[in-house]
Amino acid sequence: MKTDVSRVMIIVFDGLRPDFVHSELMPSLYEYAKNKAFEFRESSTVFPSVTRVATTSLITGNYPRKHGIINNAFLQPNIFPNRVFDTSSFKMLEIAKKKYANGLITTKTLGEYLSEAGKKFFSIHCGSPGASYLCNHKARELQHHAFSIHGPEASLTPQIYDIIKDNHSLNGLGKIPKINEVALSVDILLDTVFPIYNPDVSLVWFPEPDTSFHYKQIGSPDSKIALKNCDLQFSRILNWVEDQADKENILLLVLSDHGQITVKSELDITNLLASIGIKAVEDPSLSSDCYFTKGSVGELRFKNKDAGLIAAAKEALKEVSGFLTFCSNNFQHPNDELSFDDVCISHERMGELLYICDSDDDLNDFGYSGTGSFTGGLQIPGGYHGGLNKKEMKNLFLMSGPGILKSVSDKSAGIVDVTPTILNCLGLQPSSLMDGRFLGEAFGQLVGEETKKEISFEKGTLIKTQVAETEYIKYAQSKM
Numbered sequence: 001m002k003t004d005v006s007r008v009m010i011i012v013f014d015g016l017r018p019d020f021v022h023s024e025l026m027p028s029l030y031e032y033a034k035n036k037a038f039e040f041r042e043s044s045t046v047f048p049s050v051t052r053v054a055t056t057s058l059i060t061g062n063y064p065r066k067h068g069i070i071n072n073a074f075l076q077p078n079i080f081p082n083r084v085f086d087t088s089s090f091k092m093l094e095i096a097k098k099k100y101a102n103g104l105i106t107t108k109t110l111g112e113y114l115s116e117a118g119k120k121f122f123s124i125h126c127g128s129p130g131a132s133y134l135c136n137h138k139a140r141e142l143q144h145h146a147f148s149i150h151g152p153e154a155s156l157t158p159q160i161y162d163i164i165k166d167n168h169s170l171n172g173l174g175k176i177p178k179i180n181e182v183a184l185s186v187d188i189l190l191d192t193v194f195p196i197y198n199p200d201v202s203l204v205w206f207p208e209p210d211t212s213f214h215y216k217q218i219g220s221p222d223s224k225i226a227l228k229n230c231d232l233q234f235s236r237i238l239n240w241v242e243d244q245a246d247k248e249n250i251l252l253l254v255l256s257d258h259g260q261i262t263v264k265s266e267l268d269i270t271n272l273l274a275s276i277g278i279k280a281v282e283d284p285s286l287s288s289d290c291y292f293t294k295g296s297v298g299e300l301r302f303k304n305k306d307a308g309l310i311a312a313a314k315e316a317l318k319e320v321s322g323f324l325t326f327c328s329n330n331f332q333h334p335n336d337e338l339s340f341d342d343v344c345i346s347h348e349r350m351g352e353l354l355y356i357c358d359s360d361d362d363l364n365d366f367g368y369s370g371t372g373s374f375t376g377g378l379q380i381p382g383g384y385h386g387g388l389n390k391k392e393m394k395n396l397f398l399m400s401g402p403g404i405l406k407s408v409s410d411k412s413a414g415i416v417d418v419t420p421t422i423l424n425c426l427g428l429q430p431s432s433l434m435d436g437r438f439l440g441e442a443f444g445q446l447v448g449e450e451t452k453k454e455i456s457f458e459k460g461t462l463i464k465t466q467v468a469e470t471e472y473i474k475y476a477q478s479k480m
Contacts, residue, residue, distance in 0.1 A: 001438065001445075002427030004402040006249035008201040010418070011237060012058075013230055014051060014127060015210025015385065016256035017218075018396045019368075025227045028235035029254070037254070038404050038442040040413040042465075043397035044472045045258040047343045048072075048297040048386045051127065051210070052087045054257035054395075054415055055134045059110045061419035061436035063344035068106040069134065070349055072386075073293050075284060075301050082285035084293055090129035090154040097137065104137055106347070108431060110201070110419045111136040111144055117428050119200035120144060122193050126181040127207045129154035135203055145197060147188060149173065149181060167192055177212045177226035186233045190240050201422065204237075206230055213260045213383030219366030251401035251425055253418060259391045260383040261359055261370030263296075267322045269375050276316045278309060296359075296374040296386040301351040310352055317355065318458070322373035324358040324388070324478060325457050336458045343388075343462070343473060344435070358459070358478055359389040388462070388476035401425070404442045411450050412465040412472040413439055437470040 018041075023030045033039050046057045046064065048071050056069040064070045069087060076085045079099045086092055097104040114121045121144040125132035132148035132155070139146040139156040149170075152158030168187055172180045185204050193202060208226040216222035234254075241247050269292050273280040280290040280300075289309055291301045302309045310328075317323050318336070326337040329346065338356075340346035345354070359372025364381060370391035371381075378384050385392045397413060399421075400406075416436035423430045424438040440447045448468050455462040463474040 001424050001440070001443070003251070003425045003443075004249050005251045005425045006246040007199070008251045008422055008426070009237070009241075009253070010201070010203040011234065011252070011254045012203070012205045013209065013254075013256045013396065014205060014207055015213050015258060015260050015383070016227075016230075016396050017259040017391060018256075018394060020209070020227055021396060025224060026231040028231045028238060032234075032238060032254070032400075033398050036406060037252075037398040037400040038406065039408040040397040040399075040439070041408055041410050042412045043255070043395050044393050044412065044414045044474055045395045046415060047345060047388060047393070047473050048295075049258040049388070049392040050295075050297075050386045051131050051257055052134055055131055056105060058257070058415050058418045059135060060105065060107050061416055061430060061434040062107050063416060063435050065340070065344050065346045066107045066433075066435060068104070068347050068349055070345055070347055071293065071297065071299070072295070074349070075291055075293060075299050075351055076349060077284065077301075080284070084282065084284065086130070087134070088128035088130040090133055090148075090150070093130055093133045093137070105134070109136065109138070110422065111138055111142055113419075113423055113428055113430070114201055115142040115144065117426070119426070120197065121201045121203075122197055122199035123147065123203040123205070124185050124188050124193065125149070125203075125205045126178065126185050127205055127210075131205065135205065145199070149184070164188055164192060176215050177222050177229065178207045179226065179229045182206045182208055182230055182233050186236050190236065200426075206233070210260070214378060215382060217366060217381060218260055218262055218364055218370075218383040219368040249402050251422070252399065253422070254396070254398040255415065255418070256396040257415065258385050259370075259394055260385045261372055261387075261389050261391045262364035262368070262381050263374050263378060263384045264362075264371040264381060265322055265373045266380060267320065267357065267373055267375050269317075272317060272320060273313055276312055278313055278316075292375075294374070294376040296357045296372060296384055298355055298375060299351050300353040300355060302353075305352055314353070322358055324356045324459055324476065327354040327356065328352060338455065338457055338462060342455050342464075344471070356387055356476075359387055359392075360478065361390075388473070390475040393473065393475045399439070399442055405444055409441050411441060411447065412467050412474070414470075414472050416470065435470060437468055
């Protein structure tokens with residue numbers, strides 16, 4: 001469905017929970033949602049609910065099972081035999097892109113579709129170097145432009161960093177809340193990107209409120225400062241749009257990549273497995289029975305893929321309060337756990353076992369619901385994400401532009417629908433194998449009935465939905 005779109009703007013608020021969008025904290029975003037946009041009230045992110053996985057799903061229209069970025073950090077012994085593959089690292093992504101025979105991202109990206117159509121793409125990112133990289137990992141080859149706040153050595157197009165450095169002050173960065181970074185990203189967009197480069201598609205990724213939620217707690221005074229500043233900067237974008245001659249033809253997509261909950265307890269995998277005689281370490285360069293990654297979701301990879309070790313580890317950990325379930329492709333007890341297919345992560349890069357920590361709807365110190373366990377990586381009681389709690393999985397998703405209704409929908413949608421919707425609006429044909437769908441309901445189209453699926457496992461139930469051919473992971477609820 002080609003529309004009269006003159007250009008596309010994508011604005012991402014990293015880690016923004018929809019329940020924070022109200023008139024007191026974020027009046028501009030609230031007003032935009034209520035009176036100027038189509039709101040997808042039942043939008044979901046992907047699993048694991050972490051930034052670099054969600055980023056790659058956003059720019060491919062696919063789940064990790066197809067694009068291959070299966071967590072923020074994961075084990076890839078054939079590529080990094082002595083290190084965990086940390087996708088926040090620009091250098092590690094560059095190495096992986098060269099070493100993977102089938103490519104770093106194993107499906108076509110928005111940048112590639114745009115390049116084939118002769119269209120320009122400019123991304124501005126003030127988060128990690130790796131997150132910036134994954135927004136358009138072939139920006140250099142496609143002659144697109146990508147700005148990373150981390151300097152030319154962490155930029156796919158370092159010349160852009162130098163140009164921006166000459167035109168904008170980069171002083172006062174690095175403090176939390178990242179007020180200056182958010183303001184800088186909007187300055188760059190409005191004062192440099194549009195006047196000089198005028199891209200067909202632009203992407204701005206705010207590092208807040210994610211950073212403040214992580215380090216200052218969800219709902220804290222500092223996190224609310226971050227939220228209010230994000231709203232102020234968003235209002236500048238809206239005002240700019242209103243001043244443009246083509247304002248009625250600008251497609252604006254406003255979303256978050258995931259939510260967050262509060263960590264309340266830490267589980268020690270090394271000691272838990274040591275109690276049954278299994279040596280487990282994080283460092284792949286060390287000799288061990290088992291290697292793992294930390295978080296609310298992480299990997300367990302075993303020496304020689306030993307079935308006995310795998311079974312023993314599962315039996316030991318599933319009895320521990322704080323672990324919800326496991327995912328694998330090799331069941332001994334099919335109803336005990338989830339499969340990689342259940343959570344759309346069945347890529348060849350997956351190891352033997354994925355653990356998922358438990359969570360609940362309890363309130364944190366500031367009265368915001370959602371708490372849970374993890375295996376380390378942040379200071380308690382910081383905000384975190386990655387798991388299947390409702391507050392982690394539900395994301396903000398708003399859209400306005402030519403032909404788009406000012407309305408709301410309670411039909412499932414998600415971050416995987418961003419790229420197919422953009423491509424359709426630009427008159428470009430997405431792959432028929434793309435997981436996401438064109439969000440026709442925003443244009444008044446009928447999109448079919450929604451179905452619900454419940455997948456039971458020993459400690460809980462996974463809730464999924466499907467609209468047309470697209471499935472959505474909603475959340476998992478514990479029986480405990």
